[in-house]
Amino acid sequence: MSNSFLLLLGIATPLIAALFSYLTRYNNNLRDSFGIIGGIVTLIISLRVFHGIQSNEIFEITLFNLFEGVDFTFRVTPLGSIFSLVASSLWIMASIYTIGYMRGAGEKNQTRFVIFYSIAIHAALSIAWSGNLLVLFIFYEILTFSTFPLVGHKQNSESQSAGRLYLSILVGTSLIFFLPAIFWIWLETGTLNFQDGGILINKFPIEYMSFLIALLVFGIGKAAIMPIHRWLPAAMVAPTPVSALLHAVAVVKAGVFSFLVVIVYIVGPDYLLQTNSSDWLVWLACFTIMASSIIAITKDDLKARLAYSTISQLSYIILGAALASSLAIKGASFHIITHALGKITLFFCAGAIYVTAHIKKVSELKGLGFKLPLIFVAYTLGALSIIGVPPFIGSWSKFYLIMGSLEREFIFVAIILGVSSLLNIYYLLQPVVIGFTQTRKKEIKLIKSPLTVWPPVITGIGCLILFFYSDYFIHNVNRVIT
Amino acid sequence: MFDLFLDDAPALVVVLPLIASAIIAFMPSKIWPWIISMIVLVFHLALSLHLIEEVSISKIIIYEFGNWEPPWGISFKIDGVNSGLQILFSSFVLISTFYSRKIFLNEIEAEDTGKAYSLWLLAIGSLNGIILTNDIFNLFVFLEISALASISLISLGAGLNRKALLAAFNYLIIGAIGATFYVIGAGFAYAMTGTLNMNDLIIQLSQYSDGQLAIFAGMSFMLIGLMVKAAIFPLHIWLPAAYSYAPSAVSTLLAALATKTILYFFARLLFEVFIIYENYLIIFLDFILFPLSVIAIFIGTLIAVYQDDIKKLLAFSSIAQIGYITLAFSLRDHSGITSGFVHIFNHALIKGGLFMSVGYFAILYKDRVTLSSIKGFGYKYPITSFALLICGLSLIGLPLTNGFISKLYLFQALYINQMYIPIASVALSSALAVVYFWKIVEQMWFSDIKPKPEKEDPSIYFPIWIITISIILFGIYSSPIIEFSTLSADYLTQGLQK
Numbered sequence: 001m002s003n004s005f006l007l008l009l010g011i012a013t014p015l016i017a018a019l020f021s022y023l024t025r026y027n028n029n030l031r032d033s034f035g036i037i038g039g040i041v042t043l044i045i046s047l048r049v050f051h052g053i054q055s056n057e058i059f060e061i062t063l064f065n066l067f068e069g070v071d072f073t074f075r076v077t078p079l080g081s082i083f084s085l086v087a088s089s090l091w092i093m094a095s096i097y098t099i100g101y102m103r104g105a106g107e108k109n110q111t112r113f114v115i116f117y118s119i120a121i122h123a124a125l126s127i128a129w130s131g132n133l134l135v136l137f138i139f140y141e142i143l144t145f146s147t148f149p150l151v152g153h154k155q156n157s158e159s160q161s162a163g164r165l166y167l168s169i170l171v172g173t174s175l176i177f178f179l180p181a182i183f184w185i186w187l188e189t190g191t192l193n194f195q196d197g198g199i200l201i202n203k204f205p206i207e208y209m210s211f212l213i214a215l216l217v218f219g220i221g222k223a224a225i226m227p228i229h230r231w232l233p234a235a236m237v238a239p240t241p242v243s244a245l246l247h248a249v250a251v252v253k254a255g256v257f258s259f260l261v262v263i264v265y266i267v268g269p270d271y272l273l274q275t276n277s278s279d280w281l282v283w284l285a286c287f288t289i290m291a292s293s294i295i296a297i298t299k300d301d302l303k304a305r306l307a308y309s310t311i312s313q314l315s316y317i318i319l320g321a322a323l324a325s326s327l328a329i330k331g332a333s334f335h336i337i338t339h340a341l342g343k344i345t346l347f348f349c350a351g352a353i354y355v356t357a358h359i360k361k362v363s364e365l366k367g368l369g370f371k372l373p374l375i376f377v378a379y380t381l382g383a384l385s386i387i388g389v390p391p392f393i394g395s396w397s398k399f400y401l402i403m404g405s406l407e408r409e410f411i412f413v414a415i416i417l418g419v420s421s422l423l424n425i426y427y428l429l430q431p432v433v434i435g436f437t438q439t440r441k442k443e444i445k446l447i448k449s450p451l452t453v454w455p456p457v458i459t460g461i462g463c464l465i466l467f468f469y470s471d472y473f474i475h476n477v478n479r480v481i482t
Numbered sequence: 483m484f485d486l487f488l489d490d491a492p493a494l495v496v497v498l499p500l501i502a503s504a505i506i507a508f509m510p511s512k513i514w515p516w517i518i519s520m521i522v523l524v525f526h527l528a529l530s531l532h533l534i535e536e537v538s539i540s541k542i543i544i545y546e547f548g549n550w551e552p553p554w555g556i557s558f559k560i561d562g563v564n565s566g567l568q569i570l571f572s573s574f575v576l577i578s579t580f581y582s583r584k585i586f587l588n589e590i591e592a593e594d595t596g597k598a599y600s601l602w603l604l605a606i607g608s609l610n611g612i613i614l615t616n617d618i619f620n621l622f623v624f625l626e627i628s629a630l631a632s633i634s635l636i637s638l639g640a641g642l643n644r645k646a647l648l649a650a651f652n653y654l655i656i657g658a659i660g661a662t663f664y665v666i667g668a669g670f671a672y673a674m675t676g677t678l679n680m681n682d683l684i685i686q687l688s689q690y691s692d693g694q695l696a697i698f699a700g701m702s703f704m705l706i707g708l709m710v711k712a713a714i715f716p717l718h719i720w721l722p723a724a725y726s727y728a729p730s731a732v733s734t735l736l737a738a739l740a741t742k743t744i745l746y747f748f749a750r751l752l753f754e755v756f757i758i759y760e761n762y763l764i765i766f767l768d769f770i771l772f773p774l775s776v777i778a779i780f781i782g783t784l785i786a787v788y789q790d791d792i793k794k795l796l797a798f799s800s801i802a803q804i805g806y807i808t809l810a811f812s813l814r815d816h817s818g819i820t821s822g823f824v825h826i827f828n829h830a831l832i833k834g835g836l837f838m839s840v841g842y843f844a845i846l847y848k849d850r851v852t853l854s855s856i857k858g859f860g861y862k863y864p865i866t867s868f869a870l871l872i873c874g875l876s877l878i879g880l881p882l883t884n885g886f887i888s889k890l891y892l893f894q895a896l897y898i899n900q901m902y903i904p905i906a907s908v909a910l911s912s913a914l915a916v917v918y919f920w921k922i923v924e925q926m927w928f929s930d931i932k933p934k935p936e937k938e939d940p941s942i943y944f945p946i947w948i949i950t951i952s953i954i955l956f957g958i959y960s961s962p963i964i965e966f967s968t969l970s971a972d973y974l975t976q977g978l979q980k
Contacts, residue, residue, distance in 0.1 A: 064958060066881070067890060072958075138881045152928055160928070167920060175878070175913040180905060183893040 003052065004061035007074050010045035010084070011126050013038050014091075018118035025111040028103075035095030035114060042088035042125065046081070049129075053081040054475050059129070066134060069190045073131030077194055077265060078479035079333055083257045084128035086340045087250055091121050093455040094245035097348055100451025101241050104355035113153060113239070117246075119146040124250040127258065133182050133192040133266060136258055137174070140222070143254055144170045150242045151235045162234040169231040170221045178219025181212060185266065194261065196482065198268020209267075209277035216262050217281060217318065222255025224311050225318055226288040233307045240351025243303055248310055248343035253336055256317040260332055264481060269324040278322040285319035286416045288312065293423040300361045302350045305427060306343070312420065313339045313386065319413070320401050326481050328404025333480045335397035337473055338385065341463055342394050345382030346428070348456035349375050355449045362431050369435030371446060374453050376435050381460035383428040388421055391467045396474075491529045491536075492545035492558045492614060495572070498522055498529075499607035507600035512592055515599035516583045522603065523576045526610075530572035537565045544616070552616070553682035559616035562973040563754075566966025567613055567746055570827055574738055574834060575606050581838055581945035582731035588845040589729040590638050598638055598729075605631035605735065612743045618668045618704070619678045621747060622661065625711060629657045632736060636728040643850065649723035656710060656720040664707025670700025680755055687758045701756055705766065708751070712744040714771075714808055715778030718801045725800070726793035730841025733793060737800055738834035742826050745804065749811050749822065753974040763814070772812040776907050778805030783911040787918045792840050792851045795918055796833065799877065802911055803829045809908075810892055813899045816975045821891035823967035828876075828884040828956065835873035835949040839866050842942050853925050860927035862936050865943045867926050869950040874919040876953045879912045884956040887963065 017038030024030040049059055059076040066072055076084075098117065102110050123143035130136040144167065152163030186192055189203045204212065221228045235247050263269060263278075272278050289312045296308035313335070320332025352375050353359055357368060369376040381392070388398035398417065405413040466473075487494070502522040506515040536543055537560050545558040560568065579602070586598055604627060611624035633654050639646030672678055674697050675686035687697065706717075713721040721741075725733045756763050782802030789795035803825070810822035843851050843859060843866070860867040876883035889912065896905045956963055 066958070067887070067960060134881060141880055149928065155928065155930060160924075163928070164920075164924075168917060171916045172913040175916065176906075176909045179889075180893065180909050183890065183897070187894060187897050 003057060003059045006045055006048065007059050007061050007076070007129060010042055010049070010088075011074065011122065011129065013041045013045070014118045014122035014125065018115045018122070021111065021114045021118065028110070031111060031114060032095070032099045035098065035118060036092060038118060038121075039088060039092035039095050042121070043085075043092060046084045046088040046125075049076055050081045050085050050476060052076075053078050053479065060131065062131075070132060070134050070186065070192050072135060073193070074126070074129045074135070075131035075194065076129050077261065078476050079257065079261055079264060080128040080130075082333060082336060082473070082476055082480075083253060084125055086253065086337050087121065087124045087128065090245060090249050090340060090344055090459070093344070093348075093459055094241055094249075097244065097351070097452055097455040098241040100449050100453075101239065101351050101355055104447065104449040104452060105239065107153065107239055109153065109155075112149060116146050116149045117241070120150065120246055120250055122146075124254050127254045132194060133185065133262070136261065137178065137182055140174065140178075140220075140254065140258060141171065143251060144174070144222075147242070147246055147251055150246065151238045153239055153242070154237065159237045162237045165234045166231045169228060173219055173221035173228055176219070177215045181215035181219055184212065184215075192266075194265035196265065198264070198266055198271055200267050201271045206275050206277075209272075209275045210280065213267070213272075213278050213281060217259060217284075220255050220258045220262075222251055223259050223318055224252060224255060224314050225284060226291060226311070226315075229288070229292070229311045232311055233304055236301075236303045236307050240303070240347060240354060243307075244344050244347035244351065247307070248347050249340045252310060252314055253340055256314050256321075256332075257336060259318060260321050260329070260336075263321040263324065264329060269326070269329060269481060272324040278324060281322035282319060282410060282413060285315040285322055286413060288315040289319070289416060289420050290423075293420055293427070296427045297423065300363055302353070302360060302362050302365075302431060303347070305362065306346050306350060309346075309386070309424070309428065310343060313343065316398075316401060316417075320404060323404050323408050323410065323413070325404050325407045327400055327407050329481045330477050331397050331400025331402075331404050333477050334400055334473065338394040338397045338463075341459055341466070342382045342385040342392075345378055345456045345459040345463065346386070348452070348459065349379040349382070352449065352452040352456060355452050356446050357444055359444075362434060365431050365435045366438040367435070367440035369432065372453075374457055376432060378453075378456040378460035380429070380432050381463050382456070383424075383432065385463035386428060387424045392463050393466045393470060394463065395467070396470050488529075488532055490545075491533050492543060492560055493547065495526055495529050495533070495568075496558075496607050496611045496614065498526060499603040499610070503600045503603035503607065506596050506603070509596040510593070512587070512595050513583075515596045516579070516586075519579050519599050519603055520576075523572075523579055523606070526606075527572045527576050530568050533560055534565050534569055537561065545614075553677045553679035556620050557616045557679060558614040559680075560614060562969040563750060564613050564746065564970075566823070566963075566970060567743070567826070568610075569966075570830060571610060571613060571739060571743070574830060575735070577945045577948055578731065578734050578738070578834065578838070581734065581942060584939055584942050585731040585841055585845055586729065589731075590641055594638060598635065601631045601635050601638075602732075602735070604628075605635065605740075609739055609743050612747055616680050617678050618671065618680060618683065618751075619665075622665050622668060625661055625664065625744075628740065629653070629661065629711075632724075632728075632732070632740060633657070635732040636724050636736075639727050639729045639732070642729070643727055645723070646727035649720075649727040653720045653724045656717075660707045660710025660717070662707070663703050663710065667700045667703030667705070667707060670696055670703065674700065680751075683755055684758065687755065698759070698762055701759070701762065702766075704751065705748075705756075708744060708748045712741050712748055713801060713804055715774050715781065715801060715805060718778075718804075721801065722794050722797040725797040725837075726791060730837070730844045734834055734837040734841060737796070737837045738830045741800070741804060742830050745807055745822075745826060749819065749974060752811070753814070753819065767812040767814050771808055775805045775809035775812055776904055778802060779809065779907055779911045783914045783918070787914055789918070790852050790854075792853065792856070792922060793837070793844075795922075796836055796840065799915065799918065800829075800833060802915075803833070803877075806888070806892060806908065809904060810895055813895055813901070815895075815899065816971050817891070817895035817898050819971040819974050820964075820967045821888070821895040823970045824891045824963055825888040827963045827967065828888045828953075831949055831953055831956070832873055832876050832885055835869065835946060835953060836877065838946045838949065839870035839873065842866050842939075842946070853921055856922065856925050857929040858926070858931040858933045860923075862933045863938050864935055865938050866946060869943065869946045870926075871923060872950050873953060874922065876957065878915045878919060882954065882957045884953050884960065884963070886957055887960045891964075891967075
């Protein structure tokens with residue numbers, strides 16, 4: 001099978017899965033199985049692409065010309081191969097989990113849910129493999145629009161206003177900042193293709209660089225840097241599978257991935273270092289890390305707490321991109337994998353707790369640890385990975401990021417990262433402590449839902465095991481920046 | 483014999499609909515007026531295609547009526563500037579006439595069908611005259627015919643809502659004021675130069691190279707008159723009511739083509755004739771048209787956000803979109819004029835598609851289409867709703883639709899001219915477009931009711947989908963529109979210094 005056909009197949013698979021889910025909408029089991037099958041197919045293709053990138057193969061396909069200098073092209077960059085692997089492998093887990101959750105929680109409109117879920121994955125994969133900035137932008141918008149029905153799934157007034165906020169912030173920022181920035185880059189350079197070392201060198205005026213970076217980081221609202229972060233906590237009204245896969249993996253990672261791609265393949269880290277135009281962003285990212293960690297502590301709702309934790313972790317990646325040193329960018333790329341794995345585990349657990357015990361608040365978890373040992377153990381594994389404790393995979397990316405900040409001699413940033421880890425320990429492990437130490441006075445009825453328990457257990461164990469196999473990822477991470 | 487027929491093609495594209503209009507005016511049948519209109523318009527399209535072929539060879543066709551040589555007789559001119567517009571016009575009127583049959587059947591009294599199509603063809607013939615004429619007084623005649631035809635068509639909407647009469651009356655008064663301004667200006671020009679022919683006017687005006695207050699006054703009168711007719715902010719007051727209370731088919735025709743043809747003539751007058759007084763032109767464009775356009779973009783979009791009636795919402799969005807076009811023209815260079823023409827094409831398609839879909843909803847709902855009345859329509863009428871969605875995304879200007887191409891060229895033109903504040907206002911306005919358009923989408927797909935699908939009429943959704951597909955097609959393969967627009971700009975920038 002030729003490489004370009006493989007790419008098209010990979011991108012089309014989620015769409016085909018969506019189509020089949022629609023056709024089999026009257027048979028619930030068959031309908032839901034297409035998510036898993038689609039996930040397996042895309043995972044195989046993503047793995048093939050991932051290995052191909054390791055051995056310097058080229059995956060590229062051009063469909064048609066859009067306008068002067070810009071084609072509708074898919075081309076896999078090393079960074080893209082990482083993102084697609086993460087998205088497709090976690091899609092399988094999420095599909096299994098979705099079945100358990102949606103049925104357990106008795107949600108309506110499950111067919112619509114499954115279909116838009118698959119379309120969102122399609123958009124995320126296309127973002128990962130896009131060959132230029134405009135194609136990336138197109139699928140960035142498709143991702144927003146396709147996740148809107150998922151966020152507003154419950155169709156009550158709360159989810160409707162959350163959906164509006166979600167859409168207006170994400171689409172609004174992309175049209176006001178991101179698209180003009182894309183036009184600007186095109187007008188100055190005549191191209192939008194991703195190239196090693198970037199396309200702006202000697203073409204884009206140095207004095208406007210900081211402004212361009214600002215347009216990009218605020219235009220890519222999915223990266224959720226403060227003050228453009230309000231949509232993420234609002235989106236938590238969605239059913240948990242959405243929060244898990246989309247708002248811990250696909251959507252937010254698409255945001256930071258887009259920003260990272262722009263820095264690495266459009267702006268060029270060297271050019272960024274020359275002009276020092278992203279130093280201000282280092283401080284904004286640090287501010288976001290600290291501020292959202294502190295907000296997370298105050299949140300009693302488990303999902304809201306995780307949402308603020310996500311905002312903080314996303315800024316790690318923006319921080320890495322803004323530092324622009326080789327190690328920092330590698331750390332940021334690696335953090336896409338590690339945070340995705342850790343955070344999806346935590347969200348899975350939060351949803352599983354909701355389905356089995358109907359509890360949303362941290363303070364009500366008293367004594368639940370002994371009742372739901374598997375879920376709490378999985379949660380602990382995920383939390384430890386995000387905190388960055390060895391031997392969990394999350395420790396690698398944090399290590400790289402700290403090294404990257406020292407490489408740029410930003411000692412203060414390294415300190416911030418350390419302090420943030422301490423805060424992580426507090427707000428992520430507090431639910432575990434409450435669950436295992438305090439005792440519950442009133443018994444509650446538990447509903448068994450094995451399909452929501454095993455996915456987090458698997459991803460949690462993955463956080464631990466992959467620590468020892470990190471070489472596998474480091475290969476491609478090293479290729480991101482040469 | 484047939485060649486003889488083709489030789490008169492420039493006249494026939496205007497005269498044919500006018501003659502047919504007289505024939506069907508008193509036809510009692512419900513179906514024959516439509517059939518005759520369709521036949522005439524198929525010929526119309528064939529003639530237009532023939533004209534384009536001719537122009538591509540000979541570059542310019544001057545057609546003299548009755549063999550009276552200009553500047554004495556009336557003449558039509560077809561060149562690079564209007565050939566693209568002629569094709570757009572011809573194809574769009576054919577599609578919208580096809581669409582109009584069921585709509586008229588539902589919205590007006592059966593015995594009025596003949597009259598409606600008579601007026602319809604009258605409007606088409608005279609609007610086409612505006613595109614082709616090379617004579618400033620002849621333009622006034624066509625302006626008046628088209629205005630009277632459109633006003634009568636709008637008033638046919640009175641069967642559904644009496645406010646249509648008020649809207650028609652307002653249009654009549656304001657339109658008459660605009661036309662009067664224009665004809666006073668043309669009178670000044672005639673008094674000073676003794677000519678009405680545009681090519682001759684260029685020669686005569688260049689002899690009055692300086693001064694001549696009367697000519698400046700005449701130019702100002704003409705421009706203001708046209709600004710009223712083209713609904714350029716703040717002279718747009720007649721437009722929202724006229725578009726929204728007209729029968730649905732009529733609003734489609736008006737929204738897609740009526741203002742566009744006048745905008746085209748506006749550009750032609752500015753850059754072909756008035757360019758002789760460059761200082762005057764610069765003052766007009768930089769200090770009047772430019773700020774007005776930026777304000778129009780902003781105000782139009784902002785008002786649209788607060789509309790409950792969907793046709794009104796689209797009408798206010800039109801005012802903003804006309805602002806895009808005049809903003810592009812006010813840059814007075816090649817990139818600006820190109821981008822203006824690109825948007826004339828694209829916006830005609832987008833607004834046409836939107837008004838067609840909403841018009842269908844209007845006859846299905848049998849009342850004003852408001853935000854609350856279209857609840858669940860996405861499930862009830864999926865085919866039409868989906869077309870509406872695509873047209874709306876194009877209105878916002880997302881990639882892979884032709885609206886994106888418009889925006890791309892507008893940004894490029896603004897960037898070349900270093901107009902950074904308008905760039906920001908265009909970006910902001912397209913983000914606000916998401917707000918008003920999404921209010922529609924939310925009601926259609928994400929409201930609390932989810933009705934079962936109902937049967938839709940293929941004869942209505944077929945033309946809607948032709949427009950919708952062309953929107954995507956021209957978003958991906960944009961070179962036809964770009965080539966025509968570049969050609970228009972090439973011709974119109976010959977007189978410009980920079």
